[in-house]
Ligand SMILES: *[C@@H]1O[C@H](CO)[C@@H](O)[C@H](O)[C@H]1NC(C)=O
Ligand SMILES: *[C@@H]1O[C@H](CO)[C@@H](O)[C@H](O)[C@H]1NC(C)=O
Ligand SMILES: *[C@@H]1O[C@H](CO)[C@@H](O)[C@H](O)[C@H]1NC(C)=O
């Protein structure tokens with residue numbers, strides 16, 4: 001059993017090594033945060049990098065949005081949400097922490113969630129700078145999944161005012177090949193890739209564990225407001241919509257906003273062409289994120 005797990009682990013390591021190599025060839029991701037923080041981790045001699053985006057209309061102490069990028073839990077693409085983070089800090093009083101959480105398979109569940117906890121502690125320990133009573137969390141894809149887990153299962157209830165989840169995988173126990181998008185006209189993530197990435201994250205933990213699958217977390221544990229965005233061409237759209245519906249029904253009066261984005265797929269908002277449908281949908285979806293933060 002232990003040998004099988006070890007073989008599986010090295011298979012993942014090798015696979016992910018090659019995928020990351022492809023990313024390195026694309027070169028560094030251009031980013032323009034206001035500054036870069038190294039936040040102390042619970043592990044000795046380790047810090048967690050965060051890009052900080054400061055609001056134009058600053059308020060002291062500042063409300064905070066923690067953002068977690070998409071990664072399939074394994075891809076080192078921190079910085080990919082630069083536009084979004086700046087959009088939020090431009091249009092609200094929120095300081096955005098874009099956090100470089102640890103990646104699988106080297107650091108499976110719960111490592112990235114521990115990083116989020118450590119960042120939350122850091123923010124809470126600086127009341128002169130940050131207003132921890134106005135802290136929200138959100139992210140994209142795997143980062144959205146981590147935001148849902150962190151806000152419902154890892155940190156005390158009411159740590160976050162709202163959670164923002166762009167195209168989250170919400171239900172890990174189901175097989176990707178058995179899931180279909182509401183609109184099948186787009187291209188889809190190959191199921192084997194999704195499966196490999198998911199298993200890199202939860203490795204030997206039960207995917208039905210509610211800390212991994214927020215889908216199974218009690219509805220009342222989520223923050224008071226939620227914004228879930230599901231692009232219609234994404235095979236994860238149904239589970240995102242279902243999660244939103246369940247929390248609306250069972251959450252005891254939480255504000256749940258579900259936005260279905262027609263004609264777009266997973267990750268549609270990264271680098272849309274100028275003047276395209278995708279760009280207009282990005283503006284709409286991001287504007288609603290700002291509205292949720294202002295609630
Ligand atoms: C941390 O760094 C210090 C100084 O470089 C070193 O002496 C110590 O062994 C390190 N601790 C760990 C756990 O790596
Ligand atoms: C943020 O505001 C600056 C200054 O007004 C502007 O140059 C920039 O394009 C804005 N960025 C976003 C993403 O809205
Ligand atoms: C996170 O993703 C995993 C894998 O797809 C899934 O099992 C889990 O339910 C998701 N968690 C949440 C909170 O949606």
Ligand SMILES: *[C@@H]1O[C@H](CO)[C@@H](O)[C@H](O)[C@H]1NC(C)=O
Pocket residue numbers: 087090091287290
């Ligand atoms: C947000 O700011 C950008 C420019 O930075 C602007 O184009 C956009 O309309 C603003 N949106 C809202 C909702 O204020």
